[in-house]
Amino acid sequence: MSTYAKVYADWKRCPAKFWGDAAEEIDWVKPATKVFDPHLGEYGRWFVGAECNTAYNCLDRHVAAGRGKQKALIYDSPVTKTVKSYTYAELTDEVATLGAVLQDLGIQKGDRVIVYMPMIPEAAIAMLACARIGAIHSVVFGGFAANELATRFDDCQPVAVLTASCGVETARIIPYKPLLDKAIELAAHKPKHCIIVQRSMEKASLVAGRDHDWATLTADAKKLGRKAECVTVAATDPLYILYTSGTTGAPKGVVRDNGGHMVALKWTMKNHYGIDPGEVFWAASDVGWVVGHSYIVYAPLLHGATSILYEGKPVGTPDAGAFWRVISEHKVAAMFTAPTAFRAIKRDDPNGEFIKKYDLSAFRTLFLAGERADPETIKWAEIHLKVPVLDHWWQTETGWPIAGNPVGLGTLPVKYGSPTVPMPGYDLQVLNSEGDEVRRGETGTLAIRLPLPPSCLPTLWNNDARFRSSYLSEFKGYYTTSDAGYIDQDGYVFVMARTDDVINVAGHRLSTGQMEEVVAKHKDVGECAVIGVADQLKGQIPMGFIVLNAGVNRSAKEIESEVVKLVRDEIGPVAAFKQVMTVQRLPKTRSGKILRGTMRAIADGEQWKMPATIDDPAILDEITGVMDTRGMISKERAGS
Ligand code: COA
Ligand code: AMP
Numbered sequence: 299m300s301t302y303a304k305v306y307a308d309w310k311r312c313p314a315k316f317w318g319d320a321a322e323e324i325d326w327v328k329p330a331t332k333v334f335d336p337h338l339g340e341y342g343r344w345f346v347g348a349e350c351n352t353a354y355n356c357l358d359r360h361v362a363a364g365r366g367k368q369k370a371l372i373y374d375s376p377v378t379k380t381v382k383s384y385t386y387a388e389l390t391d392e393v394a395t396l397g398a399v400l401q402d403l404g405i406q407k408g409d410r411v412i413v414y415m416p417m418i419p420e421a422a423i424a425m426l427a428c429a430r431i432g433a434i435h436s437v438v439f440g441g442f443a444a445n446e447l448a449t450r451f452d453d454c455q456p457v458a459v460l461t462a463s464c465g466v467e468t469a470r471i472i473p474y475k476p477l478l479d480k481a482i483e484l485a486a487h488k489p490k491h492c493i494i495v496q497r498s499m500e501k502a503s504l505v506a507g508r509d510h511d512w513a514t515l516t517a518d519a520k521k522l523g524r525k526a527e528c529v530t531v532a533a534t535d536p537l538y539i540l541y542t543s544g545t546t547g548a549p550k551g552v553v554r555d556n557g558g559h560m561v562a563l564k565w566t567m568k569n570h571y572g573i574d575p576g577e578v579f580w581a582a583s584d585v586g587w588v589v590g591h592s593y594i595v596y597a598p599l600l601h602g603a604t605s606i607l608y609e610g611k612p613v614g615t616p617d618a619g620a621f622w623r624v625i626s627e628h629k630v631a632a633m634f635t636a637p638t639a640f641r642a643i644k645r646d647d648p649n650g651e652f653i654k655k656y657d658l659s660a661f662r663t664l665f666l667a668g669e670r671a672d673p674e675t676i677k678w679a680e681i682h683l684k685v686p687v688l689d690h691w692w693q694t695e696t697g698w699p700i701a702g703n704p705v706g707l708g709t710l711p712v713k714y715g716s717p718t719v720p721m722p723g724y725d726l727q728v729l730n731s732e733g734d735e736v737r738r739g740e741t742g743t744l745a746i747r748l749p750l751p752p753s754c755l756p757t758l759w760n761n762d763a764r765f766r767s768s769y770l771s772e773f774k775g776y777y778t779t780s781d782a783g784y785i786d787q788d789g790y791v792f793v794m795a796r797t798d799d800v801i802n803v804a805g806h807r808l809s810t811g812q813m814e815e816v817v818a819k820h821k822d823v824g825e826c827a828v829i830g831v832a833d834q835l836k837g838q839i840p841m842g843f844i845v846l847n848a849g850v851n852r853s854a855k856e857i858e859s860e861v862v863k864l865v866r867d868e869i870g871p872v873a874a875f876k877q878v879m880t881v882q883r884l885p886k887t888r889s890g891k892i893l894r895g896t897m898r899a900i901a902d903g904e905q906w907k908m909p910a911t912i913d914d915p916a917i918l919d920e921i922t923g924v925m926d927t928r929g930m931i932s933k934e935r936a937g938s
Pocket of ligand 2: 542588666667668669670671689690691692693694695717779780781793794795796802805806807
């Protein structure tokens with residue numbers, strides 16, 4: 299029997315008691331004077347008056363408790379053929395050493411540090427070293443281009459950047475240093491220091507005075523026995539800023555605090571993921587995304603578990619058995635990845651032949667998130683892995699699941715297409731456009747009644763006004779998730795689609811609005827629209843439409859490939875923006891709004907109705923004609 303219903307009811311009856319009890323799992327320098335203060339911040343603040351250090355809770359306290367010899371982090375990199383592990387004692391030493399290096403460069407509590415790293419252990423060490431000295435890290439995903447990095451420099455004004463000479467994408471080397479140099483050139487704010495991990499496959503050239511070699515700095519610090527102590531911070535101080543896509547080109551700097559984050563994440567490890575300290579947990583994501591922050595680095599370490607940092611792909615490194623090799627080699631108890639990874643495996647190994655080659659006896663649960671888990675993918679994984687396959691729903695903004703199937707409280711029956719039920723902390727409601735709660739089963743916007751639980755963003759970096767306008771002003775007293783969906787008679791949540799311009803490409807969150815801003819910069823483009831269309835592998839991919847300026851007589855094909863390159867150069871390869879079509883006109887309403895929804899329905903081969911407000915219906919025929927000729931309507935696109 300699951301205790302979920304009782305635990306959820308207990309939380310609802312007295313949230314302060316629930317979170318106060320959960321906070322006992324954390325070592326505080328000073329406990330909170332108030333578990334929650336509704337009068338502070340934008341909607342209240344958690345663990346007011348408390349003082350703590352997140353790195354201490356992730357590392358030192360486990361060493362003190364006798365876990366020093368247990369593996370804390372396993373780096374498994376099929377792309378470099380490396381497996382290397384760090385015990386809790388070793389990781390503590392590395393983090394304390396880097397912390398001292400940062401302090402010696404003048405970095406202090408509250409300073410911002412950008413981490414632009416491939417999936418190497420130094421990425422986790424960098425994050426934890428910042429946490430140790432009270433600096434605020436901001437990790438930028440390696441697949442973003444220089445311009446994206448520059449935008450973040452200007453927004454959070456980092457004192458230093460920690461990076462590596464390159465990333466390895468399957469067999470391709472991606473030099474990072476040119477991107478860093480370009481970003482520094484583009485940004486108005488220039489970081490004072492860059493610390494670079496020189497990887498053997500690519501040596502970056504260093505700029506004298508500004509760039510430092512990671513290995514030299516840390517070796518020198520070790521020789522001198524320099525180690526940073528844990529710096530005490532307020533529970534409400536920021537631990538990190540993580541930028542995420544919004545409706546416009548300017549990314550939103552999601553702020554995470556120290557205290558609430560630790561309490562919520564620690565609670566999830568046992569209660570949601572069903573993991574005990576000492577067990578191996580693997581989130582096959584990237585530290586550049588929220589999943590990587592929460593479930594590669596912070597939560598497993600807060601819990602005293604062993605975490606895996608995987609530099610590879612689900613397929614091609616070297617084959618569709620890559621995940622099963624890691625699970626069997628490291629005795630993974632639970633793993634977490636995006637459905638798209640499983641679609642890639644299923645495509646290459648439809649009968650699950652690779653699965654049979656490995657001993658998966660330690661493996662208990664597969665968790666999926668990042669995009670809606672389509673029932674076909676879940677069923678395939680259930681049949682072949684013979685373990686529960688559990689979807690759960692969350693956002694960069696929350697840092698932990700809003701809805702899920704809590705293994706530690708007793709797994710609930712799975713309903714395909716649903717991430718199951720709201721977690722304690724989330725009073726989830728479905729609202730209509732007037733802000734009224736709808737009846738069970740009816741679709742509307744999924745919104746969380748304030749206050750948000752611990753770990754959720756208290757605000758956006760340096761932008762309380764944007765926090766309010768993006769999340770709190772649509773429905774008074776609620777945080778809008780910008781996801782649409784419904785809750786059924788049994789209380790199961792169904793998350794169906796975004797209500798804004800955000801799309802989800804291979805589990806990566808991107809903004810079509812931002813892509814439009816980039817496409818519009820091309821000198822020959824008069825007007826444009828970018829929509830997210832269905833894709834068998836990646837869930838969604840962007841599709842662009844451009845109208846050329848009058849008088850342009852260059853080949854449309856040439857302009858289209860320039861536009862593709864522009865998006866890749868400005869946003870990065872992660873945008874997966876590869877399809878763009880030149881059209882004569884864009885379909886619009888009489889008030890001039892582009893009919894993106896109708897264009898998407900056409901591209902996806904869905905039934906669609908002529909919008910009553912359309913200005914000129916003939917344009918939809920023109921667009922359909924172009925998509926048809928280019929093979930861009932769903933069935934032709936299938937498998938792209
Ligand atoms: N640094 C540099 N480039 C990167 C990168 C990184 N860290 N990550 C991705 N890219 C590049 C890829 O090489 C690719 O470039 P290309 O257009 O030249 O081929 C492009 O960005 C798109 O990457 P991606 O969307 O990941 O596609 P893919 O074809 O390389 O791989 C999957 C497809 C499904 C295998 C892959 O997306 C995957 O494993 N997804 C798991 C999802 C995930 O981790 N989600 C995080 C939330 S849980
Ligand atoms: P991110 O902030 O990158 O984690 O993306 C969050 C968005 O991804 C959510 O708002 C949803 O649109 C989508 N998402 C994440 N997990 C799920 C899920 N399990 N089911 C449906 N959508 C999801």
